Amino acid sequence: MLVSAQDNVVVQGLTGRQGSFWAERMAECGTRIVAGASPGKGGREVGGVPVYDSVADAAREHQLDVSVLFVPPLAVRKAAGDAVAAGVRKIVLLTEHVPYQDIMHVLAEARDHGARVLGPNTAGLVVPGVASVGIMPGFADNIFRPGSIGVISRSGSLGTLVALNLVSAGYGQSAFIGIGGDPILGTTTLDAVRELDEDERTEAIVLVGEIGGSMEEDAADYIAAMRKPVVAFIAGRSAPPDRRMGHAGAIVSAGKGSGTSKVDALTSAGATVVDLPSGVGDALLAAGVKPAA
């Protein structure tokens, strides 16, 4: 899922502390925030943005393309459902600890309505110079700069480090897609790879994976058939087995989800796997991708 300069964004939970703080940061990045939705807070304004009681109310006054949710875990199912029902086609779920079966409901509803979901437990989406939806430092020009590298990351903090390394090496990003750290995600690694492969502005993909699950392996067949170069980094290769590394999905168990399995699958698919994020620039150069002038 990508975001364009023309996309109108509604912020669910705009009246909260995080919602208002990040709405301001997102607006600094060029994001068109046209409305907020917070139950019982309709009629207020936050930073000049009108707040409605529901997304449905907001949708009567505005064309809404994207919703980003700053709502607590147990409120996500209803809030996201409201956005989908109101016809919003792109939903960004930042919240961590959302019950998995709630997410499955949201994803099933979204599928029926033709809406795309990013997250949950994602840091969001950045198209440098165009828009930022979520909680990434899209406003920091030492980290995000317009360019041709599409970045996919499960983690916000690690994604930030990789984006920083790209800019230090002279590259910019066509998009940053934070897919999220949960096991059940609206946009998987494969979904994001496909999206960036089809995106004209993206010349190469940097895939930031981590141990656990099999999302990276699941994307390998598609990557093998791609023409755009893919550089990958897999976090957690030095992790001991059977210990959960922070993210709910990050565990190596019964030999599944190991760094070795991911590195092997990606290498066989023709991707260059680097040992550390600082190696990303050199790997892109070796793959024939030139830094921005």
Added chain:
Amino acid sequence: MKLLEHQGKQLLAQAGVPVPRGRVVTTPEAAQQAAAVLGCRVALKAQVPAGKRGKAGGIGFADTPEDAAGSAARLLGSELAGSHVDAVLVEEAADIAKELYASVLNDPAGKGPLVLFCPAGGMDIEELSARDPESIRRLGVDIRTGLTADAARSLVTGLGLGEHVEDQVTTALLTMYRLYRTVEAELVEVNPLVVTGAGEVVALDSKISLDPGALGRHAELLADLVPARDDTGTELERRGRELGLQYLELDGEVGVLANGAGLTMTTLDAVTHYGGKPANFLEIGGDAYTKATPALRLVLDNPRVRSLVVNFCGAFARTDVMTEGVLAAIEELRPELPIFFSIHGTGEEKAIRLVRERLGVEPYDTMDDAVKAAVAAAAGPVEGKVAG
């Protein structure tokens, strides 16, 4: 949250899946008594949250109550797969004619529930899928409509199980699915689901794991379950759990404090890459990003730590807030070891200024340089001051 076998079986039995008669005991005497009441050959199974207990020696059999006491005495108090055995399940030994596999779980690829059935059970599902992937039948379920009887039946027919067994397995699958939904499980697995000599279908083992994010909605369920004592890990790891921090003690000398699971893992990878050994995994991202002070105390209380790398990349977690916490902790604890900073992202100007002003230390431009310095310091003589 993983349930123990007997807790899972309690839920299965309440939902309507047949399980063997049995009782949980904590002493050899109680095991003897339980075996006498059952009045048959019994199985004694250590109640620890680990698979492959049979191979690890966690399952015994006894023909007499006296043997049951002896077998329980061997199991109770022993260590099995990293867990202390506090309880043993004594149950009637099954007369097994056939072993099947059945589970309901969250499927990342299908983004919904998935029901699995295999007519060859017993070994674990990873082995099964490696050996004979074709034998595993899979069915994705739309969570809004649920599993229908016809769909469940389609998984078990055409395998020569016979109508009587097919009926029972279909019912078991439907019941397992209902249980998965009611308790909001991540996994409900019965392996093996056995067919007895008399043609009855019984859940011989159970692996149920509950969604931690949904536990708040199931207070009544949790009240019923005697929670498994989580005494795993080191003293520092238990302290971390009490503080709500993800702390894992490792066997190296370079302490690591970073935000976010991905970045923390990467910092560990970098320490390893540059020839050092990390002393811990500790992430203070997400909700925990305001807990820098107790987090740092945890890292420093590990006596093996000889240097520390602080690596912050702020997205949601603001580096200035995390740095404030770390500095306050440093000023309070006055650690006698060198600390190396790398700080980028949301709030970085203020965070870097704070480190300069309050510690007189210059953060490194890159994670790699900070980690290299920390690895070198851990390998060298103890310096006894904060360095940068």
